[in-house]
Amino acid sequence: MSLLEVRDLRVAFNTPDGVLEAVRGLSFDVDRGSTLAIVGESGSGKSVATQTITGLTTGARVTGSARFDGTELIGASPEVLRGIRGARIGMIFQDPLSSLHPYYKVGWQIVEMIRAHDRGVSTDAARRRAAELLAVVGIPHAQSRIDDYPHQFSGGMRQRVMIAMAMALDPxxxxxxxxxxxxxxxxxxxxxxVMRRLQEEFGTAIILITHDLGVVAEMSDEVVVMYAGAAMERAPRRTLFYANHHPYTEGLLGSLPAQGGVRARLTPILGVPPSLIDLPQGCPFAPRCPYAFDRCRSETPPLRRVFDDPDHDSACWLPTVLSEREALRSARAQGDLERIQAGAAEPLSRPTTEGASMTADEVSP
Known part of the structure; x- marks a missing residue:
């Protein structure tokens, strides 16, 4: 059994303009001591999903399951969640300056967090622990800096303080x-x-939310790619970088600067993400996808196994056979998607970004 098992998580918010579906049917597992990266553009639902798991999305309509070490977190009482947050699940928030209280010294904040979960720890003992943690995460002169305020630290040092606070109770x-x-x-x-060293020392599992694929390549074991609140692709790190299936993943990787002059220019993903209040019919990525055909605009693809790999899933109607998918990728790179397909039917009216057009018969699996 995995440490964390999330199944069909759905999170929605009522807004004046309608229901905003922030997370739509997300599922993933996190094993002990492993690192799962969740990537995607801003607004794809990465932060909302993890905040919901820990009970921090007040007012949201939540369904699905998130079982943490045998305990169901969705629908759990505030007492249960307070006992798990901080003690067993540590959190590093996106903006440490707003996450740390500006009126209190960093040492005081760490001490309060420790004693909130264990009143048997004296203030002096908690303070010594706080100083040790600051030293572990690489803050120089930790014994004296424990009495500094958050604004007296640089951005990187504040992030280290957040890591120290998150790791205070060995989650x-x-x-x-x-x-x-x-x-x-x-x-x-x-x-x-610092995060890698703490993971090696304590065997901590990590959920890493980021849009930086360089960080993903360095830190993760498995990757979930999210778009418009749903998982588009899920695979081990190396598979995702070298044998990805979904066009959105391909687009994210194509937007990265290349080293060694392998690629002459960046290839951005054209268009913008859809509104989560008014999602398009079919695949949410279809309006921006250079491979899109009729079926993409009428049917939502399920997350299914691709390339005959039990650890690799993709929510896309493109062929699931590796050689066929690579042939389409190569044809797109050459701007010649039509030539590689035999017996082309009537093309779609919308051309791809490479000047070629496709039909449902051309690329149906």
């Missing part, structure tokens, strides 16, 4: 929401190194 699961946002590459590498 078995750490949820890190954009832990390297707005940090320069040197500080980013230091923060990731």
């Amino acid at each position: 078995v699961l750490l949820i890190a929401d954009e832990p390297t946002t707005a940090l320069d590459v040197t500080v980013q590498a230091q923060v990731l190194s």
